[in-house]
Amino acid sequence: MPEIRVTPLGAGQDVGRSCILVSIGGKNVMLDCGMHMGFSDDRRFPDFSYITRHGRLTDFLDCVIISHFHLDHCGALPYFSEMVGYDGPIYMTQPTQAICPILLEDYRKIAVDKKGEANFFTSQMIKDCMKKAVAVHLHQTVQVDDELEIKAYYAGHVLGAAMFQIKVGSESVVYTGDYNMTPDRHLGAAWIDKCRPNLLITESTYATTIRDSKRCRERDFLKKVHETVERGGKVLIPVFALGRAQELCILLETFWERMDLKAPIYFSTGLTEKANHYYKLFIPWTNQKIRKTFVQRNMFEFKHIKAFDRAFADSPGPMVVFATPGMLHAGQSLQIFRKWAGNEKNMVIMPGYCVQGTVGHKILSGQRKLELEGRQVLEVKMQVEYMSFSAHADAKGIMQLVGQAEPENVLLVHGEAKKMEFLKQKIEQEFRISCYMPANGETVTLPTSPSIPVGISLGLLKREMAQGLLPDAKKARLLHGTLIMKDNNFRLVSSEQALKELGLAEHQLRFTCRVHLHDPRKEQETAMRVYSHLKSVLKDHCVQHLPDGSVTVESILIQAAAHSEDPGTKVLLVSWTYQDEELGSCLTSLLKKGLPQAP
Amino acid sequence: MKLYCLSGHPTLPCNVLKFKSTTIMLDCGLDMTSTLNFLPLPLVQSPRLSNLPGWSLKDGNAFLDKELKECSGHVFVDSVPEFCLPETELIDLSTVDVILISNYHCMMALPYITEHTGFTGTVYATEPTVQIGRLLMEELVNFIERVPKAQSASLWKNKDIQRLLPSPLKDAVEVSTWRRCYTMQEVNSALSKIQLVGYSQKIELFGAVQVTPLSSGYALGSSNWIIQSHYEKVSYVSGSSLLTTHPQPMDQASLKNSDVLVLTGLTQIPTANPDGMVGEFCSNLALTVRNGGNVLVPCYPSGVIYDLLECLYQYIDSAGLSSIPFYFISPVANSSLEFSQIFAEWLCHNKQTKVYLPEPPFPHAELIQTNKLKHYPSIHGDFSNDFRQPCVVFTGHPSLRFGDVVHFMELWGKSSLNTVIFTEPDFSYLEALAPYQPLAMKCIYCPIDTRLNFIQVSKLLKEVQPLHVVCPEQYTQPPPAQSHRMDLMIDCQPPAMSYRRAEVLALPFKRRYEKIEIMPELADSLVPMEIKPGISLATVSAVLHTKDNKHVLQPPPRPAQPAGGKKRKRASEEVPDCKVVKPLLSGSIPVEQFVQTLEKHGFSDIKVEDTAKGHIVLLQEAETLIQIEEDSTHIICDNDEMLRVRLRDLVLKFLQKF
DSSP: OOEEEEEEEESTTSSSSOEEEEEETTEEEEEOOOOOTTOSSGGGSOOGGGTOSSSOHHHHOSEEEOOOSOHHHHTTHHIIIIIIIOOSOEEEEHHHHHHHHHHHHHHHHIIIIITOOSSOOOHHHHHHHHHTEEEEOBTOEEESSSSEEEEEEEOOTTTTOEEEEEEETTEEEEEOOSOOSSOOSSOOOOOOOOOOOSEEEEEOTBTTOOOOOHHHHHHHHHHHHHHHHHTTOEEEEEOOTTTHHHHHHHHHHHHHHHHTOOSOEEEOSTHHHHHHHHHHHTGGGSOHHHHHHTTTOOTTOOSSEEEOOGGGGGSSSOEEEEESOTTSSSHHHHHHHHHHTTOTTOEEEEOSOOOTTSHHHHHHTTOOEEEOGGGOEEEOOSEEEEOOOOOOOBHHHHHHHHHHHOOSEEEEESSOHHHHHHHHHHHHHHHOOEEEOOOTTOOEEEEOOOOEEEEEEHHHHHHHHHHHOOSOSSSOOEEEEEEEEETTEEEEEOHHHHHHHTTOOBOEEEEEEEEEEEOOSOHHHHHHHHHHHHHHHOTTSOEEEOTTSOEEETTEEEEEEEOSSOTTEEEEEEEEEGGGHHHHHHHHHHHHTOOOOOO | OEEEEOOOOTTSOOEEEEETTEEEEEOOOOBOGGGGGBOOOOSSOOHHHHTOOBOOOTTOOOTTTTTEEEETTEEEEOSSOOBBOOOSSSSOGGGOOEEEOOSGGGGTTHHHHHHHSOOOSEEEEEHHHHHHHHHHHHHHHHHHHTSOOOOOOOGGGSHHHHTTSOTTGGGOOOGGGOBOOOOHHHHHHHHTTEEEEOTTOOEEETTTEEEEEEEOSSSTTOEEEEEEOSSOEEEEEESOOOSOSSBOOOOOGGGOSOSEEEEEOOOSOTTOOHHHHHHHHHHHHHHHHHTTOOEEEEOOSSSHHHHHHHHHHHHTTTTTOTTSOEEEEOTTHHHHHHHHHHOGGGBOHHHHHHTTTTOOSSTHHHHHHTTSEEEESSSSTHHHHHOOSSOEEEESOTTSSSSTHHHHHHHHTTOTTOEEEEOOSSSOHHHHHGGGOSOOSEEEEOOOOOSOOHHHHHHHHHHHOOSEEEEEGGGGSOOGGGTTOTTSSOOOSSOOEEEOTTEEEEOOOOOOEEEEEEOHHHHHHOOOEEEETTEEEEEEEEEEEEETTEEEEEOOOOOOOOOSTHHHHHHHHSOOOSOOOOOOEEOOOOHHHHHHHHHHTTOOSEEEEEOSSEEEEEETTTTEEEEEESSEEEEEEESOHHHHHHHHHHHHTTSEEO
C-alpha cells in the first residue's frame, strides 16, 4: 500500500529549528533546515543522523526546500550541506536566495566572533552552500526529476516567503512554511488554489489567537511610540533586519511625515541600506499598493530613518531605534536594552514572537530582574510592550487556508503543543478530516490510494459516452474493454482492438439447444407461432420473422424442424454465441415452457 | 483540430486554435504598418506639413484633396492614423475561451478583441509582458490623444476610389477594417482581464487542456507556449531569440516531442547580424556627435533600448562622449527604466546575480545617477530647459508618424550634420522617412532584430523534431526582394504547412487516446495475465464517470441482492433487459486435453471424430455434440441447461477472455 510519511526533526510541537522529512511516492524531501534560538548546544540544529545512519544524505534525499529566509528555517543549512554533507538541490525563491546568506553570515559572526564558538560553519561554507541553491519562481512547476515536482505559492510573512506543493503522480503534500493571511503594509496575503493535497503541513504559531484588526494594532503602536517620545523617553524596537522592520519603518515614516515629528529614528547595523535595497529590487514580491506606486515613490526609500551609531545610545533626548536581533538574545539590540532598561521613561516594544530562553521571552513573561553573564543582575524599569506584528496566520487564517486548499489531512508544526491540541480539535470538527501533531522524531504515516492513469482509446470512450448519458444514474452502464500493459504503458482499448493489436483471432463459442415442442402442425406454422409468442413476450427486444422461416431475437437464431421419429413433435433449434449467453439461456427456458394454446 | 489565421503579419500574429473542446487565441498582434500611409502628427504646428498640396484624381475631380496630401511624389492620408486589426469575421470571437500572449509587442490589439467582440474569457501573460505591454499602450494612446486631429478620412477607402490611388495606398489591404487607436479606459479594461503566469507554470483549461508558458529569450517576460493534453502536444513559438541579451535564455528542451509546432515571429531582417548592427550604431553615433551633429534614435520605450544603453554605458567613456547628453523622451520613459530593474527573475543569469549584491541589474541606473542619461515625459516642460546640443535623443514612435520623434525630424531634418539611426525593424525606414522628404539629415539603417534567423530555426527544428510545422506563408519562400536566397526560408521535412490571413487550416492531427483514471478499488480487482513476454492483459468491466472533462472508471456496482418472496420468482422469469457484455474469446482448444478434462468431470462414452477443419466430440449418452475448430467451438445439445453450463465452463477454461 503506498503511503506518505512525515517526521519532524524540528518544529514538532515546538517553534524553532523547522525541519520536516517527507516521504511521498518513494521520494524523500526535507522541508526547511532551521536552527533553534533557544539553544546554543547540539540541540540548536536538527539531528540529521536520524535521516540516515550510514549512507550519504545526498543519496537519501531527493531535494531540500527552504520556505523563507528566517534563521529558524534556514539557519542550519550550511552545517547540513557542508559539514554533514549534502550535494543535492536546495530549492528556494529568489529573494530567499539573495537574503539568506546575509542572515547566515550575521548569525555566524555572533556565534563565532561574539560567543567564540569553535567548530561552526565558515563564511566559505555559506558560499558553497548557496551554490547548491536553485531559484524557484512563484507557480512555476519545477521538475526535480521525472516523477517529483514542486510548486511555490505566495506566503506573505516575509519577502520571498513561499508555501510549497510537493507532488508525485497524483499524490501531493503542501508545506506552508510561515504564512500570513492578511496583507500588511509591505506584503500581500498568502494564497493557494484548491489543490486538494493528501496532506497539508501548516505552521500553527498563533493556533489559539484571533487577532484584532491590524489597524487597531498599528494605531496602538504609534500611540505608544508617540507618547514615549513626547515625554522625552527612548523607544527600542528589537527587530530582525529584514521583514517586520521594513513594515514598521513604513508605518513610522508615514506617521512622522503626517505629524511632522522631529525626534530621530534610527536603524541599527549597516544592513539597513542594503536590506532596503533588496526590497526595492524585489518589488514584485511586495503588496499591490507598493507595486502600483513604486515608480512614483519607492516606499523603501526612507527620509526620516537614519543609520544608527553606537554612540547615539548615550545621547540625551528622545529617539526611536530599530535594533537587531529581534528576540534580544544577542547583538546590538541587547546592548541598547541594557543601557536603557533602568529608566522608566523608556520603552521596549517587542513586535514579534520570542522563543523560550531568550531575554525577549523573559521580559515578556513578566520577569523584571534578569541575570546576565558574570552574575550581574539587570533590573528592568523601562516599559515592556508586546505587539503582535509578526506576520503569522492566526487561528482564523489557518482555518481559511485549510478551506482554500481542501486537504485530506492536516499536520501541525511550528507551534506549542497545548495550542496545537486546540486547533487540531477545531480542524477535525469543522472540516471532518484527520489532523496530526507529531513531536520531533515521531513519524506520521498516511496510507494513500492513488488512482491509476491509463490511456483509453478515443473510439471506446466516445462510444461509451454517446450511450452512457442515461438520465437514470442507478442503471449505470458498464464499460467493457481490455487493459493492455506493456512496459509502463497502460492502455485501455475495446476487446476487438486488443485482439487485433496482438494479432490474435477471435474464438467463437456457439451454442445450439434443441427444444422439443408438442406441435403436430407444419414447421412453418410452428415458427409462426413461436414468432408471435416471442413478439408479445419480449417487447423490448427486436424479434423478426425471416423469409426463410427462421425467427431471430436480436442475434439469436431459432429454427423449427420436424422430429425424426415423432411427427407430433417439433424440434426448435435455438442458436447463440457466448456474447449473447444471458438472452440465449433465457430464451431456451422460456420456449421450454411451451407455446400458448392456439386460439 | 483547426487553426484560424486572423493576421497576415508574421511577427504580429493572431491565430485561434481549436483543440479538444477549447478555443484558444494565440497572440493578439496589431499591424501598425498601416500608419505609414498617414501624415505625421506634429507636436508643434508644422507649416511644412500643413502647406502640403492636396492630391486629386487625374479626372480633375478635387473632392479627395481634403483627405490626401502629396509630399515629394508620395501621397498620404491626412487623418487620425489608423491600425490594421486582426480579422474579426472569420470566427465568432465571443467563443474564444482564453488568449495566450507571448510578448508585449504581440498584445497591442488586445483592447480591440476583449472590448468589442463579446469576449468573456481570460487572458494569460507573464508579469513583465503585462507591465511593459501596458507602457507601450499608454505611450501609443498618449502620442495620439496629445495631438487631437479633427479629421478622420474615409472617402479614400471606397473600393472604387482606392484602386485609382497611387501605390502604396492602392495596395493597402482590408482598409475598411482599419480602426483608430483605443482609449486608456479600454486599455485598462482589457488589461484587467489578464491573469499573471510564470514560466513553466501549468495552467489547466477546463480539465481538457494544459497550457504552459516557456521562456523564449526575446524580451523581458517573453514566452512560447505549450498547449497539450495527455496525448497531444502543440508548441507555439513566437518571437524567440538565442542571442545573449538581457532576457532569460530560451527554453528549447520543453518544445520537444510536439505533434505540431506553430512557428511565428522570426527575424524581419534575416540578412543583418544584430551584433554587427550594434557596432555600426555606436560608431555612427560617435561620428555624428564628434562632428557637432545630433543623433535621433526612433525607438520603442522598452526592449532593445536597454541593450543599446548598456552598450553605450561601456562605450561612452572610451569614445570620449562623456560630456554628450543622452535624452530618453517618452511618457513612459521613467516607468520603463524603473520596471526594467525589478524583474530580476526574468533576466539572464548574469543580471540575476547582480541583485544578490544587491545592485540594479541594468547599468542605466548608473547612467541616470551620473546624469549622463536623462529622461523626460515629453519635449514640453523640463526638457526645454535642459536641452543642450549636440545630443543623442531616444524617442518614439519608430513609425515616425506620431510621438516626440516627429518634432525632432522637423527640427533636425534640414541639417546634414544630424543623423537619424533606425534600430527598430518593424517599419521600412524609407517609407517611414517619405513624408519628411526632401531631407538633408543623414539616415543610417541599423536594424537590430534578435529574433531567430533561418539558420537558427533549422537547427532548432532538428533539435526538437516536431511532427509537423505550421508557419506564415512568408516563411515558406525567399523574401520577394531576395528571391534567389533559397536559404532565407524554412526548410524542414515534411514541408511546413503555411497559412495566410483569413485562412482556416485543418491541422494533421489524429487523436487516438484520452487519459482515464482507474480507481484503486477497481485496479485491485483486475486480474492481469501475461499474453506475450512483457505484455499483460486484463479485462475491465467498470462504470464510467465523466465530470469536468475528467474520466474515471469505478468498480461496477454489486449485483443487487435478490429480494425475498414474490419478487424473486418474477425476477427469474424476467428477460435480462440490461445487456451484460460478455468478453470476446481467443485461443484454441486442444482436443486431447479437452477430452481428458471431460473424463475427469465424469463424462463417459466420449467419441472423437476428425473433420476437415477440426474435430467433433460426441457425448453419446447426453446426445451432445461439440464441434471444435481452430477459431470456433459449437456446442449442440438438448435443452439441458445444467449440462450446457457445465460444458460451457469447461470450454472457457481453455480460452482467454478479452
